[in-house]
Amino acid sequence: MGYTIAEKILMAHTRRKDIRPGEFIEAKVDLALGNDITAPIAISEFRKTGIKKVFDKKKLVLVPDHFAPAKDLKSANQCKMVANFATEQGIENYFEVGKMGIEHALLPEMGLVLPGDLIIGADSHTCTYGALGAYSTGVGSSDLARSYIDGQCWFKVPGSVKFIYKGKLSKWLGGKDLILYTIGQIGVDGALYKAMEFSGSVIRKLNMDDRLAMCNMAIEAGARTGIIEPDEITIKFVNEVTRSPGHQDARIRRKPKFYHSDPDAHYDHIYEWDVSKLEPQVACPHLPSNVKPAGELSSVKLDQVVIGSCTNGRITDLRAAAKILKGKKIKPGLRLIVIPGTQKIYLQSVKEGLADIFVRAGGIFSTPTCGPCLGGHIGILTDDETCLATTNRNFIGRMGSPKSFVYLSNPAVAAASAITGRITHPGLS
DSSP states (O other): OBBHHHHHHHHHHHSOSSOOOEEEEOOOOOOOOTTTTTTHHHHHHHTTTTTOOOOOOTSSEEEEOSSHHHHHHHHHHHHHHHHHHHHTTTSSEOTTTOOBBBHHHHHHHTTHHHHHTTTSSSSSSGGGGGGTTOEEEEEHHHHHHHHHHHHHEEOOOEEEEEEEEEOOOTTTTOHHHHHHHHHHHHHHHTTTTEEEEESHHHHHHSSSHHHHHHHHHHGGGSSEEEOOOOOOHHHHHHHHHTSSSSHHHHTTOOOOOOOOOOOOOOSSSSEEETTOOOOOOOEEETTTEEEEEEOTTTTTTTTTTEOOHHHHOOHHHHHHHHHHHTTTTOOTTOOEEEEOOOOHHHHHHTTTOOOHHHHTTOEEESSSSSGGGGTTTSSSSTTTTTEESSSOOOOTTTOOOOOEEEOOOHHHHHHHHHHHBOOOGGGGG
């Protein structure tokens, strides 16, 4: 029996000749990621071992992004701890305010993640990088600390679930709608400890930003990773980022490896959908699986709209939102917060006039940060407030008060809804 792409990547990072779902393995990682919330714990655990130097300063990435720029003394101390460790260890891939970004938008942009890589990160949305044909997954801070010692981590080999999308997406739809629809169909535990392999003609036509958005939310279905087999779009993206000036700063010295699932690979389940008639999808409180078409939610009034995050803060996301908001004003009394994923996206948005459109519409244009996504800062909700966001989670209290309400959508729906003050299908705004 053959192997899935996920199994092939995991096996390639071991000395084993065969692996199967359910087995526990030790594997060498290509990259170990930490942020300002999780890295301090890993650093503390690493120091307890008495070991003085990390296994490879080129394979560690540290990105203070959750509460950065620091919102208070506690977050400032967290960021300082990460900065001191980066200096002490000579970590080359340390990205602070001024050159940072939201970690899962920054790493692909910098060429730090490549097809065939095995990547761990002390953040659940590390599964994002599967869009490039890598195996990437979230781990605990103690697992991250262990990787600092010898560059290895333990893994339970996941079973794989295949998703085949056929047809043609309608205007204003993208990867966010596909993944919300998928989670709505299978539930928040529908791919528990599995690798979600996204495929089909619709996926092959998606740009990289939409693929990243899809894989980013695989964890919301309980999956260990989301993954897409590399193709021409992947190769083009990799060539562009690895040849850019910023990539030279990142100091990656690996070559991409392109893996594909075998025809006789085993899947625990295969789903196949024709999405030609799919409408823009919205996840309602308080689960990403509570999904309805945007057109059925026009009665939902909004206090705030957030466009950004590691799911939908990329340049194509901001372009889609700006296209709808151009020459328009947001609903009086509503707050519009737009957060580009990285400094590069920030500058590109300024260059293209997108930032001007957002501000003239009545919104704010922030420096890159996770900010309100996890109830961090720049947009905390109070009791009985309702927000529509392009983020990835809408659990109770996720964005502030446990008595607030968060809906999730794509950037086009968010922009259209900011104009009307209600959840709105972008084709009807």
